[in-house]
Amino acid sequence: MTQATTTHRVGGALNQARMLLVLIALVAIFSVSSPYFLNMKNVFAIGLTISVIGIVCIGQSMILLTGAFDLSVGGIAGLSGMIVAILTKDNGNYWTWFILGLAVGTAIGLVNGLLITKLKINALITTLSMMTILSGVVFLVSGGFAIGVNMAAFRFLGTTRVASVPLPIILLIVMYALFYVVLRFTVFGRSIYSIGGNAEAARLSGINVDRIRILTYTLSGLLSGFGGIVLASRLGSAQVDAGTQYPINSIAACVLGGISIAGGEGVIWGSLIGVAIVGVLQSGLIMVGMPSYYQWIATGIVLLAAVYLDQLRKS
Amino acid sequence: MTDGLVLKAENVSKRFGGVHALDGVQFELARGEVHALVGENGAGKSTLIKIICGVYQKDSGRILYDGKEVDFRNNLQARVNGIGIVPQEIQLAPKLTVAENIFMGLYPRGASGLIQWGELRRRADEIARTFAMEHLVNEKVESLGTGHRQLVEILKALIFDTRVIAFDEPTASLSDEETRELFTLIATLKAKGISLIYVSHRLDEIFQIADRVTVFKDGKYVATRQTKEVTKSQIISMMVGRELALYEDKDTAASRRGDVLFEVRHLTNGKSVQDISFQLHRGEILGFFGMVGSGRTETVMSIFGVSRPESGDILINGKKVLIRSPIEAVEHRIGLVPENRIAQGVILRASIRNNITLPFIARLSRWGFIRGAEETRVVADYIGQLSIKAASMKSNVGTLSGGNQQKVSIAKWLASRSDVIIFDEPTHGVDVGAKAEIYHLLRQLADSGKGIIFISSELPEILNVCDRIFVYRNGCIAMRFEENKGLTEETVIKYAISKVEACTE
Numbered sequence: 001m002t003q004a005t006t007t008h009r010v011g012g013a014l015n016q017a018r019m020l021l022v023l024i025a026l027v028a029i030f031s032v033s034s035p036y037f038l039n040m041k042n043v044f045a046i047g048l049t050i051s052v053i054g055i056v057c058i059g060q061s062m063i064l065l066t067g068a069f070d071l072s073v074g075g076i077a078g079l080s081g082m083i084v085a086i087l088t089k090d091n092g093n094y095w096t097w098f099i100l101g102l103a104v105g106t107a108i109g110l111v112n113g114l115l116i117t118k119l120k121i122n123a124l125i126t127t128l129s130m131m132t133i134l135s136g137v138v139f140l141v142s143g144g145f146a147i148g149v150n151m152a153a154f155r156f157l158g159t160t161r162v163a164s165v166p167l168p169i170i171l172l173i174v175m176y177a178l179f180y181v182v183l184r185f186t187v188f189g190r191s192i193y194s195i196g197g198n199a200e201a202a203r204l205s206g207i208n209v210d211r212i213r214i215l216t217y218t219l220s221g222l223l224s225g226f227g228g229i230v231l232a233s234r235l236g237s238a239q240v241d242a243g244t245q246y247p248i249n250s251i252a253a254c255v256l257g258g259i260s261i262a263g264g265e266g267v268i269w270g271s272l273i274g275v276a277i278v279g280v281l282q283s284g285l286i287m288v289g290m291p292s293y294y295q296w297i298a299t300g301i302v303l304l305a306a307v308y309l310d311q312l313r314k315s
Numbered sequence: 316m317t318d319g320l321v322l323k324a325e326n327v328s329k330r331f332g333g334v335h336a337l338d339g340v341q342f343e344l345a346r347g348e349v350h351a352l353v354g355e356n357g358a359g360k361s362t363l364i365k366i367i368c369g370v371y372q373k374d375s376g377r378i379l380y381d382g383k384e385v386d387f388r389n390n391l392q393a394r395v396n397g398i399g400i401v402p403q404e405i406q407l408a409p410k411l412t413v414a415e416n417i418f419m420g421l422y423p424r425g426a427s428g429l430i431q432w433g434e435l436r437r438r439a440d441e442i443a444r445t446f447a448m449e450h451l452v453n454e455k456v457e458s459l460g461t462g463h464r465q466l467v468e469i470l471k472a473l474i475f476d477t478r479v480i481a482f483d484e485p486t487a488s489l490s491d492e493e494t495r496e497l498f499t500l501i502a503t504l505k506a507k508g509i510s511l512i513y514v515s516h517r518l519d520e521i522f523q524i525a526d527r528v529t530v531f532k533d534g535k536y537v538a539t540r541q542t543k544e545v546t547k548s549q550i551i552s553m554m555v556g557r558e559l560a561l562y563e564d565k566d567t568a569a570s571r572r573g574d575v576l577f578e579v580r581h582l583t584n585g586k587s588v589q590d591i592s593f594q595l596h597r598g599e600i601l602g603f604f605g606m607v608g609s610g611r612t613e614t615v616m617s618i619f620g621v622s623r624p625e626s627g628d629i630l631i632n633g634k635k636v637l638i639r640s641p642i643e644a645v646e647h648r649i650g651l652v653p654e655n656r657i658a659q660g661v662i663l664r665a666s667i668r669n670n671i672t673l674p675f676i677a678r679l680s681r682w683g684f685i686r687g688a689e690e691t692r693v694v695a696d697y698i699g700q701l702s703i704k705a706a707s708m709k710s711n712v713g714t715l716s717g718g719n720q721q722k723v724s725i726a727k728w729l730a731s732r733s734d735v736i737i738f739d740e741p742t743h744g745v746d747v748g749a750k751a752e753i754y755h756l757l758r759q760l761a762d763s764g765k766g767i768i769f770i771s772s773e774l775p776e777i778l779n780v781c782d783r784i785f786v787y788r789n790g791c792i793a794m795r796f797e798e799n800k801g802l803t804e805e806t807v808i809k810y811a812i813s814k815v816e817a818c819t820e
Binding site for chain 1: 644
């Protein structure tokens with residue numbers, strides 16, 4: 001399956017098929033090193049770990065494809081999860097607060113989009129500032145403490161199993177399928193690729209560049225908010241530092257999955273491969289007995305190595 | 316030196332890709348001489364001076380400086396040896412002061428390696444005093460006007476023991492007052508024994524200041540004359556006068572012309588678009604000829620909603636329309652094949668298919684979903700019609716030749732069934748074969764009832780394809796040729812290059 005936009009690459013996108021091989025190789029190495037690695041329980045555990053960042057990566061992928069960044073994804077995830085937790089704890093009406101949490105995420109995304117397109121503030125600065133603001137707001141509303149909620153409805157999204165498969169994994173796969181269709185077959189998806197490929201040419205062809213950009217940030221806000229709510233549900237509590245690693249991790253995963261940082265190139269399921277590589281690496285290192293901080297070092301090295309090797313291959 | 320020559324270029328050639336920018340040209344410069352270099356756009360004037368000043372490297376030939384062969388590898392090396400350039404586009408750092416700009420890259424440093432700011436200012440002061448500019452030495456460049464910025468470029472050229480300065484279209488962005496000041500300055504430099512190369516397409520100026528004039532055409536040397544012994548029309552005929560094979564019969568042009576399709580009334584946008592009015596009929600090709608920067612591109616950008624005009628109306632089929640963005644222009648079935656194909660015309664990293672359907676992808680969809688089969692059919696149709704050569708419609712446009720890329724840029728407006736299509740220098744950077752195909756296509760489009768605006772700086776192609784020709788100069792239409800009959804290059808070009816104070820038709 002090859003997307004038309006990736007048949008001849010001029011820019012700097014990694015090859016998805018090759019990264020899939022890297023993923024398979026990592027799984028093989030860890031399976032040999034640890035007998036517990038490749039059993040269903042551990043596969044689900046890895047799947048659960050990556051489900052939330054995976055959902056966040058969908059929005060990040062769309063924004064990277066337009067040639068921009070969203071560094072506020074973690075802040076949005078943290079705040080949405082926190083708001084839902086606090087309100088549910090006070091007054092049990094979970095699904096109402098669930099909708100509100102999504103609305104908050106969406107609204108913040110919309111604000112990002114408006115600041116970037118209408119006030120023309122640099123996307124990196126806008127979303128970095130937003131991330132910083134939101135980290136503060138999370139402390140403000142929570143008083144600096146994790147908010148635990150012990151309530152069936154609150155825990156539904158994160159802990160339900162369907163035919164023994166955890167619901168977040170199913171959600172992740174369904175959402176990737178959905179956004180694959182959106183990016184591949186809709187006018188909106190095509191516009192995203194066009195803007196990332198050459199925003200000026202897209203504008204001169206009558207594409208409403210600002211509207212598409214606003215829409216991508218709004219969707220990214222919605223997805224990040226949803227991810228944050230699922231995370232709180234899975235953990236049974238909203239953490240004040242939830243999502244702080246998401247901005248960097250989501251960009252790293254997308255790049256590993258072949259989404260070009262320059263925009264316009266890459267396929268959405270590539271970022272799922274990227275997320276899986278990071279998840280497998282982290283779980284595998286723990287299984288072979290390495291302290292957990294090695295996962296950060298390893299992730300960074302893999303990212304650098306992958307991008308560098310890909311450059312070597314092209315030149 | 317016995318012959319009094321400072322500089323001599325012999326048989327110099329330079330290619331850019333497949334294009335022969337310079338083909339065995341010669342040029343000489345005497346001590347204290349102002350020597351003008353003229354020719355149409357693309358004649359190779361700028362290329363030669365950039366080679367002399369080390370900005371480009373020649374492919375073959377010799378350059379003698381003080382009788383010795385030189386081959387500067389970069390601009391700094393040329394400057395150190397006494398050859399400076401005042402570039403067409405002023406290249407200064409706006410946030411830095413005049414002094415810092417003058418000594419850019421050459422700041423005096425002490426034994427410690429730190430910059431000696433006092434010494435820098437003292438030396439800048441000394442140079443600036445020559446032109447009574449010392450009060451500006453500590454000003455930031457961003458606070459200076461265009462004329463003063465150009466002076467800074469000249470000062471920059473003078474920090475070494477400079478003997479040759481090349482000016483590349485120095486008056487292009489100067490006011491009349493600033494131009495006069497520049498000419499005074501040129502006289503001063505000349506009196507100091509400095510030799511000047513003066514590239515310009517404004518012939519009036521050349522007669523004012525140059526001792527000799529050399530004409531280039533299509534990258535080749537034509538002739539050198541004493542300005543006293545030559546007339547303006549003689550220079551013009553040396554600049555143009557090339558044989559044309561492609562002339563077609565224009566007799567039927569008037570009969571092809573249909574109703575008024577598109578009209579512009581009193582369009583004004585700053586200095587570059589001043590009170591432009593015209594009508595475009597179905598079935599005609601209207602040519603906009605003029606030098607780069609004469610306001611042609613700015614006019615169509617104002618029409619297309621890229622820049623908002625200050626005033627003026629646009630009418631389509633007799634009805635007033637409001638175009639505030641390219642989105643609205645495309646909705647009104649106007650298409651633009653922009654000047655810079657790679658930056659504005661096509662998406663290199665997207666397929667031919669995605670490029671062609673870009674302007675009308677919404678019309679090819681239902682409920683937001685692209686109708687894939689329909690898209691493929693339309694794209695295949697236009698790839699065939701324009702004979703775009705590619706492995707597949709899924710090939711990225713970046714893999715195509717320049718001519719085929721341009722065809723993609725054109726195809727999207729055909730496929731979106733635009734009524735008015737504006738072509739801004741569509742044959743730039745495409746090979747001869749593709750050029751002929753583009754001319755043919757323009758005529759086909761006009762014959763099918765569309766209105767075509769064709770912008771070009773190349774007079775032969777304007778004369779070759781247009782039904783009517785408007786000549787732009789200084790943001791105005793300086794001349795309207797209502798029919799293209801019996802026109803020669805000389806008659807048309809003189810309206811584009813003489814410097815006239817105000818717009819009068």
